[in-house]
Amino acid sequence: MADDDLQAAPTYRDPTQPLPARARDLLARLTLDEKVALLHQHAPAVDRLGLGAFHTGAEVLHGVAWLGVATSFPQPVGLAATWDAALLTRVGEVVGTELRAKHAADPAVSLNVWAPVVNPLRHPLWGRNEEGFSEDPHLTAHLATAYARGLRGDHPVYWRTVPTLKHFLAYNNETDRALTSSQLRPRVLHEYELPAYRGPIEAGVVGAVMPSYNLVNGRPNHVARELLDELRSWTDASLMVVSDAAAPGNLVTFERYYDDHVESHAAMVRAGVDSFTDNDADARPTVERLHAALERGLLTEAEVDRAVLRQLELRLATGELDPDLDPYAGVGADALDLPEHRALAREVAARAVVVLQNDGVLPLRAGASVAVVGPLADRVLHDWYSGTPPYLVGLGSALAERLGASAVQVADGADRVALRSATTGAYVRQLDAATPLTADARTATDAGAAFDVTSWGEGLVTLRGVRSGLLWSGAGWVVRADSERVGGWVAQESFRLHRHADGTWSVQHVGSGRWVRVQSDATGTLVAEAHDAADAERFTLRTLRSGHAQVAEAAAAADVVVVAVGNDPHLLGRETEDRPHLRLPDASTELWRTAHDANPRAVLAVVSSYPYVLGPVADEAAAVVWSSHAGQELGHGLTDVLVGDVEPAGHLAQTWVADDSHVGDLLDYDVIDAGSTYWYARHEPLYAFGHGLSYTTVEHRGIRVVTASGAADAADRAATGQPDGAGPARVGADAHLDVEVDVANTGDRPVDELVQVYASAVDHRLAVPHRRLLGHVRVPLEPGATGTATVRVRVADLAVWDVTRDALVVEPGAYVLHAGASAADLPVSVGVVVTGDPVAPRAALTGPLRATDFDDHDGIELAERTRDAGDAVQVPRGRGSAAVTLRDVDARGATRLGVTVARTRAGAAGVRVEVRDGSGAWTVAASADVPPDGGRYDWSTVEAVRGPAWDVLAGGVTYLRVVLTGAARLAELTFGG
Numbered sequence: 001m002a003d004d005d006l007q008a009a010p011t012y013r014d015p016t017q018p019l020p021a022r023a024r025d026l027l028a029r030l031t032l033d034e035k036v037a038l039l040h041q042h043a044p045a046v047d048r049l050g051l052g053a054f055h056t057g058a059e060v061l062h063g064v065a066w067l068g069v070a071t072s073f074p075q076p077v078g079l080a081a082t083w084d085a086a087l088l089t090r091v092g093e094v095v096g097t098e099l100r101a102k103h104a105a106d107p108a109v110s111l112n113v114w115a116p117v118v119n120p121l122r123h124p125l126w127g128r129n130e131e132g133f134s135e136d137p138h139l140t141a142h143l144a145t146a147y148a149r150g151l152r153g154d155h156p157v158y159w160r161t162v163p164t165l166k167h168f169l170a171y172n173n174e175t176d177r178a179l180t181s182s183q184l185r186p187r188v189l190h191e192y193e194l195p196a197y198r199g200p201i202e203a204g205v206v207g208a209v210m211p212s213y214n215l216v217n218g219r220p221n222h223v224a225r226e227l228l229d230e231l232r233s234w235t236d237a238s239l240m241v242v243s244d245a246a247a248p249g250n251l252v253t254f255e256r257y258y259d260d261h262v263e264s265h266a267a268m269v270r271a272g273v274d275s276f277t278d279n280d281a282d283a284r285p286t287v288e289r290l291h292a293a294l295e296r297g298l299l300t301e302a303e304v305d306r307a308v309l310r311q312l313e314l315r316l317a318t319g320e321l322d323p324d325l326d327p328y329a330g331v332g333a334d335a336l337d338l339p340e341h342r343a344l345a346r347e348v349a350a351r352a353v354v355v356l357q358n359d360g361v362l363p364l365r366a367g368a369s370v371a372v373v374g375p376l377a378d379r380v381l382h383d384w385y386s387g388t389p390p391y392l393v394g395l396g397s398a399l400a401e402r403l404g405a406s407a408v409q410v411a412d413g414a415d416r417v418a419l420r421s422a423t424t425g426a427y428v429r430q431l432d433a434a435t436p437l438t439a440d441a442r443t444a445t446d447a448g449a450a451f452d453v454t455s456w457g458e459g460l461v462t463l464r465g466v467r468s469g470l471l472w473s474g475a476g477w478v479v480r481a482d483s484e485r486v487g488g489w490v491a492q493e494s495f496r497l498h499r500h501a502d503g504t505w506s507v508q509h510v511g512s513g514r515w516v517r518v519q520s521d522a523t524g525t526l527v528a529e530a531h532d533a534a535d536a537e538r539f540t541l542r543t544l545r546s547g548h549a550q551v552a553e554a555a556a557a558a559d560v561v562v563v564a565v566g567n568d569p570h571l572l573g574r575e576t577e578d579r580p581h582l583r584l585p586d587a588s589t590e591l592w593r594t595a596h597d598a599n600p601r602a603v604l605a606v607v608s609s610y611p612y613v614l615g616p617v618a619d620e621a622a623a624v625v626w627s628s629h630a631g632q633e634l635g636h637g638l639t640d641v642l643v644g645d646v647e648p649a650g651h652l653a654q655t656w657v658a659d660d661s662h663v664g665d666l667l668d669y670d671v672i673d674a675g676s677t678y679w680y681a682r683h684e685p686l687y688a689f690g691h692g693l694s695y696t697t698v699e700h701r702g703i704r705v706v707t708a709s710g711a712a713d714a715a716d717r718a719a720t721g722q723p724d725g726a727g728p729a730r731v732g733a734d735a736h737l738d739v740e741v742d743v744a745n746t747g748d749r750p751v752d753e754l755v756q757v758y759a760s761a762v763d764h765r766l767a768v769p770h771r772r773l774l775g776h777v778r779v780p781l782e783p784g785a786t787g788t789a790t791v792r793v794r795v796a797d798l799a800v801w802d803v804t805r806d807a808l809v810v811e812p813g814a815y816v817l818h819a820g821a822s823a824a825d826l827p828v829s830v831g832v833v834v835t836g837d838p839v840a841p842r843a844a845l846t847g848p849l850r851a852t853d854f855d856d857h858d859g860i861e862l863a864e865r866t867r868d869a870g871d872a873v874q875v876p877r878g879r880g881s882a883a884v885t886l887r888d889v890d891a892r893g894a895t896r897l898g899v900t901v902a903r904t905r906a907g908a909a910g911v912r913v914e915v916r917d918g919s920g921a922w923t924v925a926a927s928a929d930v931p932p933d934g935g936r937y938d939w940s941t942v943e944a945v946r947g948p949a950w951d952v953l954a955g956g957v958t959y960l961r962v963v964l965t966g967a968a969r970l971a972e973l974t975f976g977g
Contacts, residue, residue: 026051041242044283055110057277070102075628077654081626082650083139088150097331100161124582130383144165144200158317170214177213202234223867223868266299269304391632395635398636428526440522552594565592607630611687614686695751703819753780756822757817763814804840814833848900893977897913898973
């Protein structure tokens with residue numbers, strides 16, 4: 001198109017034209033320099049075209065974050081406990097509206113929002129557990145779609161905000177997160193990881209995706225073209241890919257996947273990344289590297305255009321050029337902290353509370369006196385992605401508001417101490433938040449000399465000034481008590497107390513690793529500068545009040561004691577830090593014992609970002625309830641459930657295991673082999689996936705399949721000897737089933753019962769999870785009422801990945817549909833038979849057998865076949881050999897075998913193909929040495945030497961075991977006749 005044509009036909013300004021056409025017209029009017037500049041997160045304005053300055057990303061994980069006051073909702077793991085998609089859509093609408101309000105006040109606020117997080121909660125040690133929804137990828141997709149729908153809005157053209165899915169892919173560890181390679185064989189990839197992303201994308205409620213820091217099968221996710229292509233294959237709409245913060249630099253500095261940033265930046269754009277989040281607001285390095293890539297021929301202008309086009313489509317969707325038509329442009333800066341937003345925050349906080357066990361102590365009876373004790377007795381905590389709520393309501397305050405101040409006593413269980421300096425001989429104090437801590441108080445009773453010490457586990461403590469109510473902080477060289485809460489990318493408010501052999505104490509600031517010393521000045525200023533405990537100040541610690549004594553006294557005087565414990569979301573498990581273990585911290589357990597010893601009518605209230613192993617505490621507790629960190633209305637939400645003003649409705653979307661050993665290795669992403677999640681768990685849980693009690697009793701009395709669209713017809717029934725109408729329903733893989741479940745409320749309180757339907761296979765040879773959620777629905781029942789829940793089930797949700805067809809398929813056979821209150825409480829069931837062709841053996845002569853399509857393995861490592869595409873298997877460093885097993889290989893008539901191999905390093909390397917004989921022993925059918933020359937991407941196909949068991953291999957359908965030795969890498973096996 002000529003320049004004068006562009007001037008004459010400003011399609012991009014015409015709102016009657018489709019957004020893609022407008023974006024293409026706008027793209028054509030940009031210069032190459034302007035296009036390259038748009039690829040950085042902080043893109044400059046293009047005034048001549050009416051484009052303002054723009055940057056990707058506003059944080060809205062569970063409320064608008066980092067932009068000032070906004071409504072704060074429960075963490076996503078808490079939102080998921082509602083199992084209520086409609087409720088999450090309402091939350092998304094409020095959050096999106098408040099983000100629009102921030103944008104109205106400051107147009108620099110991005111309408112591209114970085115939420116929701118859809119990483120399935122595979123392992124509860126993950127430090128970012130709070131950010132995800134569920135261990136079940138399909139429930140994750142269901143709930144994330146609902147939240148994103150609220151963020152997006154329902155206008156067919158313009159979006160309230162443009163949600164971004166995080167973090168793609170197989171990201172559940174903070175330990176070395178930019179270096180670890182998640183091992184995903186095709187079954188785990190397609191059955192467990194991808195569904196969480198596919199649901200929201202197919203629903204059309206997200207416009208962007210963010211790759212994760214880690215690698216998958218040896219390739220960094222930011223250059224995983226095949227995976228990004230897979231995402232985009234699920235939609236005809238534009239899908240922008242934004243990098244995670246500083247991830248572009250990781251490709252060279254940490255991962256060393258490329259030799260220089262020019263090469264790596266080009267690879268990212270070629271793979272499908274459209275926006276670089278790097279070097280904060282400084283776009284210069286990114287722009288220079290991309291221009292260098294163009295000059296070196298590593299990148300084409302067409303590839304740049306592809307990335308820019310996606311960005312322009314996103315920006316047009318937010319109404320950037322159509323403020324008069326955008327239905328959300330009228331949201332004003334005052335659409336924050338509205339009464340209806342406060343009401344919704346309280347409603348959600350209550351709906352997300354899960355009653356885990358209860359001997360009848362709950363709901364609290366009218367007139368009961370209550371002691372609320374523990375570090376979270378009246379404290380509301382924030383995580384890294386929390387916003388700044390307009391107010392906070394703690395549990396103790398909310399109970400006092402509801403029951404009366406005289407009926408509630410609060411004791412946080414902190415020891416109140418004074419610290420006397422060996423250097424000055426005086427006590428540490430602080431007169432106000434503006435002054436440093438100084439060791440110049442004559443007595444422990446002087447103003448500002450008392451501090452409360454709270455233990456969070458693993459030796460971490462916080463110290464809070466009694467006079468100021470503020471926490472010690474080592475954010476500067478001088479130690480002050482000036483912080484309202486623990487926070488920051490590196491928490492500055494946590495310390496360790498070290499006791500010396502002589503009984504004196506030293507204090508270490510954890511954020512800097514420095515130890516506190518006292519300066520020899522007039523006031524004895526405390527500074528964090530000593531390098532070790534030997535150079536640290538020695539303090540005599542004097543206990544002014546025992547926290548345990550305070551708890552015991554309060555518990556003994558009350559009818560019921562509520563012990564409120566859990567985690568601080570900035571300590572011992574958060575972004576950049578995985579949890580050290582699953583157990584309740586020792587300090588919390590001891591506080592529980594103190595309260596329980598004083599009053600056996602003790603309720604354990606866990607407020608946390610993740611599940612715990614409770615050990616004996618669960619056996620001792622009269623009741624156990626759980627809430628995530630639920631934002632500004634935490635106290636009201638918990639209180640509404642504890643006193644029975646709101647009936648319990650929360651259910652776990654994540655299993656609570658009974659022992660640390662039941663979860664396996666954090667870095668083992670093969671959920672099948674590892675026995676991870678309720679799909680494959682090998683142990684009975686403490687509290688099962690889907691578990692949640694009410695204040696009544698409910699019976700599940702019957703189940704039946706009443707309709708089955710796509711059911712097998714009468715002719716099919718007759719052909720299989722199945723009379724019409726007899727036995728289990730026979731259905732095709734494309735069928736939709738209506739499953740009816742009869743339920744009865746046999747108690748004396750109303751209930752909103754969550755009826756859950758799961759599936760399992762009768763034939764354990766079928767490669768399906770032990771148990772998997774297929775659907776759920778709520779049924780409200782008054783006392784004594786009965787009802788019927790109708791759950792729509794898709795047979796296609798039984799699908800597993802068929803490596804012979806590279807597709808999700810439903811294996812024919814007999815299945816059972818179970819219904820009940822959790823994955824472990826399923827009292828009624830009904831059988832169904834899925835018809836269809838069974839999965840055929842692997843046809844070895846019709847195409848290569850990929851090594852990554854194994855059924856079992858012994859110590860193998862998955863890795864990239866080339867830097868850009870494909871997967872292979874190899875022997876991990878430190879092992880002499882590894883093996884993969886391929887079941888049901890049909891190599892009948894084969895006369896030769898080629899193995900496509902490379903090597904990881906110098907040294908001997910070989911491949912041995914074995915078959916299983918009638919006795920079950922493995923015998924060599926063929927073998928080959930890997931050529932001695934070449935690197936890890938220098939692949940060659942080597943003719944294998946036939947071994948003694950070749951006739952067994954070529955004579956029928958058999959199992960193959962391929963053993964790799966030394967430095968061998970294997971991509972595929974190719975048989976010939």
